[in-house]
Amino acid sequence: MANRVNRDVIIVGAGIVGCATAYFLAREGVGVAVLDPNGIAAGASGRNNGLVEHPYDAATAGLFDETVELLAQVLGGDFPREPIGTLLLTHDQASAQALERHYSAFPSLAARALDPDQARAAEPLLAPGLWACTLSTGHPIMPVEATTAFAELAQAEGAEFVLGEPLALVRDADQVRGVSFGSDEYRADRILICAGAASTAVLNGLVRPEIITPLWGVIVSVELPTRPRHPLIEGALAAAHGSGDVEIEAPFTLLDSPSWLAVGSTMLEGDEPDGDSWAPRLLARGCEFVPSIAQAEVKGILACARPRAFDNRPILGRVPGQDQLWIAAGHGGRGMSIGAASARLVAEAIVAGHDAAISDRISARRLTG
Numbered sequence: 001m002a003n004r005v006n007r008d009v010i011i012v013g014a015g016i017v018g019c020a021t022a023y024f025l026a027r028e029g030v031g032v033a034v035l036d037p038n039g040i041a042a043g044a045s046g047r048n049n050g051l052v053e054h055p056y057d058a059a060t061a062g063l064f065d066e067t068v069e070l071l072a073q074v075l076g077g078d079f080p081r082e083p084i085g086t087l088l089l090t091h092d093q094a095s096a097q098a099l100e101r102h103y104s105a106f107p108s109l110a111a112r113a114l115d116p117d118q119a120r121a122a123e124p125l126l127a128p129g130l131w132a133c134t135l136s137t138g139h140p141i142m143p144v145e146a147t148t149a150f151a152e153l154a155q156a157e158g159a160e161f162v163l164g165e166p167l168a169l170v171r172d173a174d175q176v177r178g179v180s181f182g183s184d185e186y187r188a189d190r191i192l193i194c195a196g197a198a199s200t201a202v203l204n205g206l207v208r209p210e211i212i213t214p215l216w217g218v219i220v221s222v223e224l225p226t227r228p229r230h231p232l233i234e235g236a237l238a239a240a241h242g243s244g245d246v247e248i249e250a251p252f253t254l255l256d257s258p259s260w261l262a263v264g265s266t267m268l269e270g271d272e273p274d275g276d277s278w279a280p281r282l283l284a285r286g287c288e289f290v291p292s293i294a295q296a297e298v299k300g301i302l303a304c305a306r307p308r309a310f311d312n313r314p315i316l317g318r319v320p321g322q323d324q325l326w327i328a329a330g331h332g333g334r335g336m337s338i339g340a341a342s343a344r345l346v347a348e349a350i351v352a353g354h355d356a357a358i359s360d361r362i363s364a365r366r367l368t369g
């Protein structure tokens, strides 16, 4: 017989979204339990590049601005308040100018095409002949620390974290009423799924599985003789984040965070890729953009799933057809950049008792039909 535990809100998943939502709810006096079979920051929130970066999407640009403010409050002096500037790399002038035009839709980015001399002056590690588009964005952080900082704040406000047991939703007819977790059964008025790429597995048939699917990122953690001054991203990848189309399965990135310097990254659908077989390809391709990658000392190889939503925007709010079930997931490759503000928005909606304030473009209402 399961031990019954009652709370106001149960959150499934202790990534950046679950931990931050727990904090925003707990500070309003809501009784919260966060359940995670694996641990705090055990998913993508502990295994990413830690670049807080503009989402290049008008639907979520406001969430980015607010997340920058929230991370500055929570991380204090550890958060680099000024953007360090990101370089999108291309092989020709026309592509660099196309990127400049594309990103000019966001004036705060101050998009500007750079010729090869200007690009190498900005980033001496670059191979000769590359063009670039510079964007005024990029705040490198330690993703695990950002996530645990929210978890600690939530705990200080009374939220409970219960970790390390298998979990499943408890249904009463077609309505979800609670979560079984190990030998306990948690019941709550609101059950919020923040399980990242595992969210549709947790929802187990309540939504179509294709609404959130894994987009696998393999990254190679390296040491280089000289570290880059800026995040370096192949232009096609950045455009892909805006349009939602992944144009190349392994676009070049070189991203330096306080956690690690990483050469990446794959954008792979399906099953978990074999990191060991991808690493040499990522490094070889990286040498075309940054020749000193040929001297890289490999420190580790990571493979982790981005929780990609069907239309590349987060899914926030009440699950259609369910009285008590909510979702905050599907942040793709931008969870560190917009997740904290998503969490604040969802917490506010849960306290209000309805999700009308969540805009249609990021709302769970788009799961209808």
Ligand SMILES: Cc1cc2nc3c(=O)[nH]c(=O)nc-3n(C[C@H](O)[C@H](O)[C@H](O)COP(=O)(O)OP(=O)(O)OC[C@H]3O[C@@H](n4cnc5c(N)ncnc54)[C@H](O)[C@@H]3O)c2cc1C
Residues within 6 Å of the ligand: 012, 013, 014, 015, 016, 017, 018, 035, 036, 037, 038, 039, 040, 041, 042, 043, 044, 045, 046, 047, 048, 049, 050, 051, 052, 053, 167, 194, 195, 196, 197, 198, 201, 202, 216, 217, 218, 219, 265, 304, 305, 306, 307, 328, 329, 330, 331, 332, 333, 334, 335, 336, 337, 338, 339
């Ligand atoms: C290689 C890579 C690089 C990235 N780089 C960046 C970046 O530079 N900037 C950026 O903004 N974003 C980046 N991201 C995206 C970012 O990591 C994610 O969007 C974000 O961490 C998602 O947070 P989350 O809380 O929704 O999910 P997660 O952090 O994945 O948390 C979900 C939690 O749910 C738990 N869980 C609950 N139930 C289950 C279950 N049944 N089975 C399994 N797990 C369960 C997991 O244990 C996990 O702790 C990157 C992602 C990857 C993979």
